[in-house]
Structure formats: structure tokens, C-alpha cells
Amino acid sequence: MSSLFSVALSVAVIAAFALSIGGTYLLVKRKERKQGLLMLLCAAVFFVNVLIWTLPTPG
Template identity: 45%
Template sequence: MTDMLPTILTLLMLASFALIAGGLHLILRRKDRRKGALMLACAAVFVGNIVILTI
């Protein structure tokens, strides 16, 4: 598991960047604010997991 940890953290960080970008795009373009907010919440959970795994 420890040899896969950097790969998992990298994928989580890339997914969180994509979720943040997509969520902001949905919110700012006023297409679907609820889905955008959920995407931002999911990104926050991912970042929280990254913080927990690195500590």
C-alpha cells in the first residue's frame, strides 16, 4: 500500500482540480448551481482526504 500512496495522492489531487474547475464553471455560467456546489463539496472532501493521508 505504501508504494501506491504517491499515485493515489496524485490522482486525488488531479480529480480535485478537475472538480473545482468544473464546479466553478457550472456556478459562474449559471447552468446548474446545485451540481456545481456538489462538485466543490466533493473536491473539499478529496482535499481533506489528501491532508489526512499525508499526515
């Protein structure tokens, strides 16, 4: 794995955690449902992308 790829994965995971925390905060504390759900959806997309990028390839 190249170092740039590792940095990109790290940034994506950190961003996903930040989006998860922010989305949860918006849903629970500020009662902003639309923005909170969109942030949680974006975090889920980031997590799935990282999982796809790190899966071993067959062959």
C-alpha cells in the same frame, strides 16, 4: 511511502482540481447551482482526505 500510495494521492489531487474547476464553471457560466455546489463539496472532501493521509503520525 509506497509508489501505489503516491499514485493514489496524485490522482486524488488531480481529481480535486478538476472537480473544483468544473464546479466553478457550472456555478458561473451555466448557472447550475446544485451540481456545481456538489462538485465543489466533493473537491473539498478530496482535499481534506489528502491532507489527512499526509499528516505525520505522532510517536
